[in-house]
Amino acid sequence: MAHLNDYARRVVAGAKKWGRAVALACMFAGGMTVATTASAGRTINSLPFYENFNSNNYSDLVWITQGATHTWVSGQGFNGSGAAKFTAPMAEGYSGLGQLILGSSGLAPDQLNVRFLIYHGYLWQELGPGGKLVIMNRSGNSGRPMLIAEDWSAGGWESWAACDGTVCRYQGGDYWPNGTETFRLGASGRGRSHEWICVELEANSRTGRIKLYVDTQDGQFSGLLVDRPMDQSGTGGTWSMIDIIGGYMNRGSVRNDPENYFIIDELALNTTRIGPPANFRSNTVRPNAPTSLSVQ
Numbered sequence: 001m002a003h004l005n006d007y008a009r010r011v012v013a014g015a016k017k018w019g020r021a022v023a024l025a026c027m028f029a030g031g032m033t034v035a036t037t038a039s040a041g042r043t044i045n046s047l048p049f050y051e052n053f054n055s056n057n058y059s060d061l062v063w064i065t066q067g068a069t070h071t072w073v074s075g076q077g078f079n080g081s082g083a084a085k086f087t088a089p090m091a092e093g094y095s096g097l098g099q100l101i102l103g104s105s106g107l108a109p110d111q112l113n114v115r116f117l118i119y120h121g122y123l124w125q126e127l128g129p130g131g132k133l134v135i136m137n138r139s140g141n142s143g144r145p146m147l148i149a150e151d152w153s154a155g156g157w158e159s160w161a162a163c164d165g166t167v168c169r170y171q172g173g174d175y176w177p178n179g180t181e182t183f184r185l186g187a188s189g190r191g192r193s194h195e196w197i198c199v200e201l202e203a204n205s206r207t208g209r210i211k212l213y214v215d216t217q218d219g220q221f222s223g224l225l226v227d228r229p230m231d232q233s234g235t236g237g238t239w240s241m242i243d244i245i246g247g248y249m250n251r252g253s254v255r256n257d258p259e260n261y262f263i264i265d266e267l268a269l270n271t272t273r274i275g276p277p278a279n280f281r282s283n284t285v286r287p288n289a290p291t292s293l294s295v296q
Contacts, residue, residue, distance in 0.1 A: 041099035041241075045107065048270040049100070054081040061100070063244060066093030066252065076263065076287035078117050078196055078277065083265040083287070086246055088128050088253035096246015097264065108238035112136060115200035115213075115274040116245060116267045119287060121259035122193045125151070125158045125186040128260055131250040133160065134201050135243035143233020144243070145203040145210045149185070152177035157186035162201070162212040162226040169228040183214055183221060192216065196265075198276040208235040215276045242269070263287060 042060050051058060056072040064070050066089035077083035086095045102108065114134060134147040146163040150170075159181040161168035172180035184191040198215040212226040246264065253260060266277045 041101055043101045043103035044269065045104040047102075047107065047109070048268060048274075051267040052079075052081070053077060053083050053265055053267075056082065058084070058097075061097045063094045063096055063098040063246075065089055065095075066091040068093060068095035068249075070095075073263065073287065077265040078280075083119075083263050085261055085263045087256070087261050089249050091252040092250060093252075094244060094246070094248055096244050096248075097267065098242065098244040098246075100242040100245075100269065102240055108139070108240070109271045110206040110238055111202065111204040111271050112239035112242075113200055113202045113270050113272065113274050114242055114245065114268070115198065115270075115276075117196045117198055117265045117277070119196050119263040119265075120185060120193045121257075121261040123257050123259040124193065124262055125156075125191065127254040127257055128262075129249040129251045129253050130158060132244065132248040133199075134245055134247060136201065136203055136239065137241050137243050138203075138205055138237040139240045141205065141233060141235075141237030143230060143237070145201065145230070147199070147201045147212060147247075150177055152179055152181065152184075157184035157191045159183060159185070160199070160212065160214070160225075162210045162228050164210060164228070164230045164232040167232050169226055171225055183225060196280075198280060200274055202273065203230075203239070205230075205235055205237050205239065213273070213275075215280065217281055219281060 062070045068089040069087045071085045073083050073085045075081065076085065084097065088095050130149045130151060132146050133149050136145045144165055146166065148161050148163045148166065148168050149158050150161065151158050159170055159177045160183065161170040168175055170177050170181055171183060172178045186193060196217060200213040202211040202213070208230040210228055210230060211224060213223055214221045214225045215223065245267070268274050
């Protein structure tokens with residue numbers, strides 16, 4: 001499966017000042033194919049869809065390559081039950097959940113929302129590789145909305161963007177983090193590590209809008225963070241699958257460390273805004289040191 005490498009994404013973003021034609025040409029340059037250990041994924045025949053990871057019965061969704069790891073952690077989830085814990089690949093590759101395929105012939109929505117909770121180790125921003133946290137695919141239009149994480153190197157933190165392909169809009173309005181973003185992921189004192197974050201990506205192929213919602217348990221972030229047009233791919237087509245959640249990392253992790261990980265819980269798909277799970281604001285359960293592990 002071909003994906004853009006990090007260099008190509010930077011060329012695309014930089015090419016905006018030369019016009020869309022140059023940017024689109026660059027988008028298809030520098031792709032690479034990565035051998036994967038992907039399973040067949042899961043076919044979804046009705047919406048809404050939920051996966052709470054309370055049992056270790058989702059091996060069809062685990063997608064890890066290039067030395068990435070997955071562990072089912074009992075008692076470490078949002079509600080004190082199970083969750084899916086991942087470490088990053090050591091080279092460009094996958095670590096996360098995929099693919100979720102809309103399989104029924106009648107299940108071809110023009111709006112798709114994917115929501116999940118994510119929890120990061122303290123050193124994820126420093127040692128982890130960043131990349132494409134979510135990739136959505138559609139039929140009838142090759143455009144792929146994404147949620148992409150990128151570092152603001154001057155501040156030592158990471159921000160998220162709603163992207164049309166790899167052309168992104170961050171909270172500050174730029175194609176790359178510019179230091180004005182208020183949502184920041186990093187170590188204690190610099191960002192939101194060691195806490196549950198609710199993230200939801202919404203894409204509507206009829207209206208041509210991509211929306212990123214972020215909710216935090218302290219209420220500082222509550223809902224819409226970025227709303228942008230599909231100005232690269234345009235409208236049209238219907239949603240066919242979620243390719244990866246976790247996700248596709250542009251480079252390898254700097255090194256292994258007990259605090260270089262992320263955990264996913266409370267995954268949901270629907271055709272309307274989903275929002276945080278029940279008691280998200282009041283539930284402050286945080287993962288402890290795992291006591292029961294099952295590694296794949």
